[in-house]
Amino acid sequence: MNFSCGRGAMSITSSSAAWKPADAVADQFPAGLRVLVVDDDPTCLMILEKMLRTCLYEVTKCNRAETALSILRENKNGFDVVISDVHMPDMDGFKLLEHIGLEMDLPVIMMSADDGKHVVMKGVTHGACDYLIKPVRIEALKNIWQHVVRKRKNEWKEFEQSGSVEEGDRQLKQSEDADYSSSANEGNWRGSKKRKDDEEETDERDDTSTLKKPRVVWSVELHQQFVAAVNQLGIDKAVPKKILEMMNVPGLTRENVASHLQKYRLYLRRLSGVSQHQSNLNPPFISPQGATFGPLSSLNGLDLQALAATGQLPTQSLARLQAAGLGRPTAKSSIPMTLVDQRNTFSFENPKLRFGGQQQQHMNNKQQINLLHGIPTNMEPKQLDNLQHSGQSIGNMNMQVASHGAQNNQNNSLLMQMGQPQSRGQVLGDTTVSQSPGHPSSMGQPILSNGMAANFASRNGIPENIGGPSYNTVSQASSTLNLPLNFPMNHASELPGNSFPLESTPGISSFSSKGVFQDVSSEIKGSVGFMLGYDIFNDLNQHKTQSWELQNVGMTFDAPQHSSSLQDDLHIMQSVSVQQGSTVQMNGHNRSAAIASKAMFSAGDIKEHGNAQNVNQHLNNLVDNARRVKSERIYDTSPANLFPDHFGQEDLMSALLKQQDGIGPTENEFDFDGYSIDNIPV
Amino acid sequence: MERNPMRRQLQVMRKSLFDQGYLDEQFVQLEELQDDANPNFVEEVVTLYFRDSARLILNIEQALERKPFDFNKLDGYMHQFKGSSSSIGAKRVKAESTLFREYCKSGNGEGCMRTFQQLKKEYATLRKKLEAYFQVARQAGPMETACRPK
Numbered sequence: 001m002n003f004s005c006g007r008g009a010m011s012i013t014s015s016s017a018a019w020k021p022a023d024a025v026a027d028q029f030p031a032g033l034r035v036l037v038v039d040d041d042p043t044c045l046m047i048l049e050k051m052l053r054t055c056l057y058e059v060t061k062c063n064r065a066e067t068a069l070s071i072l073r074e075n076k077n078g079f080d081v082v083i084s085d086v087h088m089p090d091m092d093g094f095k096l097l098e099h100i101g102l103e104m105d106l107p108v109i110m111m112s113a114d115d116g117k118h119v120v121m122k123g124v125t126h127g128a129c130d131y132l133i134k135p136v137r138i139e140a141l142k143n144i145w146q147h148v149v150r151k152r153k154n155e156w157k158e159f160e161q162s163g164s165v166e167e168g169d170r171q172l173k174q175s176e177d178a179d180y181s182s183s184a185n186e187g188n189w190r191g192s193k194k195r196k197d198d199e200e201e202t203d204e205r206d207d208t209s210t211l212k213k214p215r216v217v218w219s220v221e222l223h224q225q226f227v228a229a230v231n232q233l234g235i236d237k238a239v240p241k242k243i244l245e246m247m248n249v250p251g252l253t254r255e256n257v258a259s260h261l262q263k264y265r266l267y268l269r270r271l272s273g274v275s276q277h278q279s280n281l282n283p284p285f286i287s288p289q290g291a292t293f294g295p296l297s298s299l300n301g302l303d304l305q306a307l308a309a310t311g312q313l314p315t316q317s318l319a320r321l322q323a324a325g326l327g328r329p330t331a332k333s334s335i336p337m338t339l340v341d342q343r344n345t346f347s348f349e350n351p352k353l354r355f356g357g358q359q360q361q362h363m364n365n366k367q368q369i370n371l372l373h374g375i376p377t378n379m380e381p382k383q384l385d386n387l388q389h390s391g392q393s394i395g396n397m398n399m400q401v402a403s404h405g406a407q408n409n410q411n412n413s414l415l416m417q418m419g420q421p422q423s424r425g426q427v428l429g430d431t432t433v434s435q436s437p438g439h440p441s442s443m444g445q446p447i448l449s450n451g452m453a454a455n456f457a458s459r460n461g462i463p464e465n466i467g468g469p470s471y472n473t474v475s476q477a478s479s480t481l482n483l484p485l486n487f488p489m490n491h492a493s494e495l496p497g498n499s500f501p502l503e504s505t506p507g508i509s510s511f512s513s514k515g516v517f518q519d520v521s522s523e524i525k526g527s528v529g530f531m532l533g534y535d536i537f538n539d540l541n542q543h544k545t546q547s548w549e550l551q552n553v554g555m556t557f558d559a560p561q562h563s564s565s566l567q568d569d570l571h572i573m574q575s576v577s578v579q580q581g582s583t584v585q586m587n588g589h590n591r592s593a594a595i596a597s598k599a600m601f602s603a604g605d606i607k608e609h610g611n612a613q614n615v616n617q618h619l620n621n622l623v624d625n626a627r628r629v630k631s632e633r634i635y636d637t638s639p640a641n642l643f644p645d646h647f648g649q650e651d652l653m654s655a656l657l658k659q660q661d662g663i664g665p666t667e668n669e670f671d672f673d674g675y676s677i678d679n680i681p682v
Numbered sequence: 683m684e685r686n687p688m689r690r691q692l693q694v695m696r697k698s699l700f701d702q703g704y705l706d707e708q709f710v711q712l713e714e715l716q717d718d719a720n721p722n723f724v725e726e727v728v729t730l731y732f733r734d735s736a737r738l739i740l741n742i743e744q745a746l747e748r749k750p751f752d753f754n755k756l757d758g759y760m761h762q763f764k765g766s767s768s769s770i771g772a773k774r775v776k777a778e779s780t781l782f783r784e785y786c787k788s789g790n791g792e793g794c795m796r797t798f799q800q801l802k803k804e805y806a807t808l809r810k811k812l813e814a815y816f817q818v819a820r821q822a823g824p825m826e827t828a829c830r831p832k
Contacts, residue, residue: 041762043731044769050715050723087761113765135708135768138715 030145031056034078038068038096039085039111044134048083051138065091072104076217079106080148083132086112086119094126098270101127101263103218107147111136126270127263158255216256225249226260688822695815704808709771725816731770732809738763739802746795756794757786774804 035057039045045061052059060079062068065088072079082100086093097108110123111132123131129147132140218226229246230238240258247257699705709724716723742759745752764779778801785793 041766041769042734043727043766046727046730047712047715047769050720051711054715087758113761113768134765135711135771137708137711 028056030148033057033145033148034080035059035083035144036068036071036079036081037061037083038065038088038093039063040088040090041085044085044136048136048141051136051141054138055142057141064088065093065096068096069099072100072106073220076104076219079104081107081109081144083109083111083144086110086114086123094122097123097126097128098267102260102267103220103223105151105216105218105260105263107151109144109147127266155259158259159253161255216252216260218260222247222249222252223260226257226264230261230264688818692815692818692822695811695818699811699815703773704811706771706773706776708768712770722820725819728770728812728816731766731772735763735766735805738766739805742798746798751789751791751794753786753789753794757783760786772805772808775801775808778804 033055035052037045037048037052037059038061039048040063042063045063049059049061060071062071065084068082068084072082084093084096088096093110093112097110100106100108107129108127109130109132110128111134112119113134115133120131129151130144216222225247226243229243232246233239233242238261240254240261243261244252244254244257700709712724712727720726738759742756742763745756745759760779760782764776764783767775767779778797782794782797782801785791785797
């Protein structure tokens, strides 16, 4: 994203300045770099040690992952970088990678004789800062110090941003805190992003003075405090500022918490969706990859799993997302892309929206889920605002919803992505979201990019409004919509999807299928990354008429434009502008959408069936804001339907089907109608 | 002195190992790591390799005696073996390992067995050749002294 670039620029100066004095052997750097190498193969270990010594590094070797972890724990700050093999007998290398990222936040380089794209992608999604193919040559090791420098520089950036609270959060965590605020309005979240960028950069400059922050080591106790705080707040409401307050640890800054939260979300997402995709993008929210897909399967029954498995996002997109997640500037673009590519497969999980380098999603799905449930919309207030502004918010909501409802949500794939591995619902979106020709499926897609996007995209499929025919696709889409967006959809597959943004984006409204999002909403919050999906909605609008054929929806995320931005900010949700609703298909479909949206009610509201009504309200609110006049209709129509109980996808689908005369069970994913995104300020 | 002829013989042996495809570029990487502090580094690593990989060979052998074949397990063992072999530059052995893994992936038990036999032959041949090579290398003495003209 631009943000990171911008920030980076700023931080470079400061960080480089900071670097030198900080390091005692700075002038000899990289000599003296403290490396820990872990490999169960003694031959390789011996060779690596010799090579590293030749590079003038300080080497510690160990042949077991557990040993490595205890060494690292005992010597906090005793190492600069870790090199680990992927296949080890006592612990999977990726698991070790997660632990290290979570507890010590050290750069980790993976290596393996396996150079399959799939495994390399896994490294990326799990947050490895590099991946070496064996046999390793000394030339490859000579440059590993760059990862240490890069990481420190990024940390600096975070520090610098301390000034801008929200923006800083956004940037840091990129998707973490769903900063939808700026982008939402226009429905063109790119524009908003720019604004934000400007703002942020300004902030950064101001904060440069703050700087140098000693690296915080997240000890087990500290992490437990953190987790307790997050759980208490609720995953969707867990913003760094509040977490920081609750933890009440002297010396800990918001940035520390922010980046840790990002990682945690990724970790949780990964936990929930890990089965499916390797390529989970980091973005905590939407780890399209695998992480979220797991639950998705439950969603529509669509092949969410298949979708997830398909990993659909092209490697590059994942990589991009990954980069995004890792705080690299590329992040933005990557996400959208993937979605588009994925189209059908929106295994949202792919679009790792790794924003901010969340490499490990330590979060437990469970936690997330719980957290999300309560929270109607994962979207943070900011986001909600944005949503309101632009129909996008709806998309966001969906995303969130998706997270909750991830489970059901077929569409929730977006939700799923929300960072919570749970909702694989996204997968829903995969299939159908591919957007039917031109239809809003873009919704689905964009979402995918964010992870969430996928879900939304699926929404598109929900042709509810689209004019009927699209519904057919929708139903399919619904499954696809499950936007693998890492919505934590674990629980919720119900995606209120219906509640989703029906309004803004034509596709979105069709979310009737969304049931998935119900729970997602809460989850989406965190992962907001999903909101990327909202972009989809935007697209959906365009497609409206046809889009709902979610089938293709795959994610018509074509809103890549958005997606990129989405990634960075959950704006995507906003951008999704579900609002685009102009097409709000809700016209007739709304009803079905409403029903379908049962799932959609994201934001936590949905979870509780009773919330559905709240969701409706929210949605309505949003709708209003978003100009979604139409969407309101939708909600009204089926407020009761919204979230009757976490509808099984099948139920939703059938419900939707009934509603939509020909629409087909769009319900799945996009129940966006009810975007009950938590934050949606009712 | 006398070292020179040994040195020369060593060079010939070395060249032959490369020319016949027994060793690849990775072996050169090991040689470059050898220095005064570790004058026998390459031999140490190769010795370690043969000792450790013997265990893997045995595992694979035992796994091939159990029918039906557990291809996943076989592939796992071979993956480790391949990684080890490639790290010392054992080119032919590595090629057989790759082939073996292909057969595992396609569930071809016959192919696995045939390839494994071939692999063991290459492995044994390499071992003999390298043992002879290091014997000469030890006799040839350190490079510096050997090459210094008097």
